[in-house]
Amino acid sequence: MADLHSHALMSMYYWRKTLDTRGRTPWLLPYLPTSSHIDVPRIRESGVKLLTFAVYAFFRWPHRDCFETAKAQIALFEGLVARHPDVLVHAKTPAEIQAAVAGGKIAAVLALEGGHHVGNDPANLAYFKQRGVFYITLTHFINTPVGDTYLASRFTRTKGLRAFGRRLIGGMEKAGLIVDVAHSSEKGFWDVMEVAKRAPIYSHGGAKSVCRHDRHLTDDQSREIIRRDGLLGVILYPHYLRIGAVWGKMEDVFRHLDHWLSLGGEDHVAIGSDMGGVVLLKEIGDIAGMPRLHDALVKRFGETLSRKILFDNAMGYLKRNWPGGPDR
Numbered sequence: 001m002a003d004l005h006s007h008a009l010m011s012m013y014y015w016r017k018t019l020d021t022r023g024r025t026p027w028l029l030p031y032l033p034t035s036s037h038i039d040v041p042r043i044r045e046s047g048v049k050l051l052t053f054a055v056y057a058f059f060r061w062p063h064r065d066c067f068e069t070a071k072a073q074i075a076l077f078e079g080l081v082a083r084h085p086d087v088l089v090h091a092k093t094p095a096e097i098q099a100a101v102a103g104g105k106i107a108a109v110l111a112l113e114g115g116h117h118v119g120n121d122p123a124n125l126a127y128f129k130q131r132g133v134f135y136i137t138l139t140h141f142i143n144t145p146v147g148d149t150y151l152a153s154r155f156t157r158t159k160g161l162r163a164f165g166r167r168l169i170g171g172m173e174k175a176g177l178i179v180d181v182a183h184s185s186e187k188g189f190w191d192v193m194e195v196a197k198r199a200p201i202y203s204h205g206g207a208k209s210v211c212r213h214d215r216h217l218t219d220d221q222s223r224e225i226i227r228r229d230g231l232l233g234v235i236l237y238p239h240y241l242r243i244g245a246v247w248g249k250m251e252d253v254f255r256h257l258d259h260w261l262s263l264g265g266e267d268h269v270a271i272g273s274d275m276g277g278v279v280l281l282k283e284i285g286d287i288a289g290m291p292r293l294h295d296a297l298v299k300r301f302g303e304t305l306s307r308k309i310l311f312d313n314a315m316g317y318l319k320r321n322w323p324g325g326p327d328r
């Protein structure tokens, strides 16, 4: 299995967990921010072969400080991998992911959730590329110099990408970093399509036709990502799958996948759980519960298609669009 989006680093940085020992997900308080979904003992049991660790610093002014926080989180990530060489490999290229998986290990890859981590200076992109970052989500929950989030765009004149964001996309593509349109406003999404040349990723979310949440993609947006040979990651957070759902059902995940499949997404759909940052579907519970997702998908979609959804689509996309490490 491949997971395009998780927040293990948030619990390391903000809640000071080492992730070395087994934690617990407290079901009675599922919204507790310290809810723990991921640690090394549970990663071992998860069947997840490619795990994306999203760097996330709460946005603040001056946002150049977020660059420092990102560096600190990356150092924590590198420490974690170094302490568990028998389990994790810090993969910086598609070839390194494949080698890790072939060797029975788990490929851990880095991503940034929010262009604010780049600070004021696009030259910082070189640092992220050098550390093996795979994609950068342009925005998060508040508007930044990069662009407007889906959440606040209705209150601004810009509504989409800002000048710094446009520059950033150019710099990212030059550096070999993938643009993630999750959290972008609708206008921001189309602004990105105007500027970006490479296939975009939508790392964690859903289809608006299935669940009318503002963060989700309209059918036109989903079709555009498919047309550009991009990747669509379905989130595993009940409320985003079906508004008001507290625990959620596997069926809620299937409905989003079914919809994207009906738009031609067979080779483009994948999983972006968002675990560690949200409440997970109760049937899954934590990363060690991912085999239940695997089994449910196989039962529903069959071996071949579920393989694509669970791993092959993500891996194929990476091979086509992630030019790999610093020495590419």
Ligand SMILES: [Zn+2]
Pocket: 113, 182, 183, 204, 274
């Ligand atoms: Zn997110």
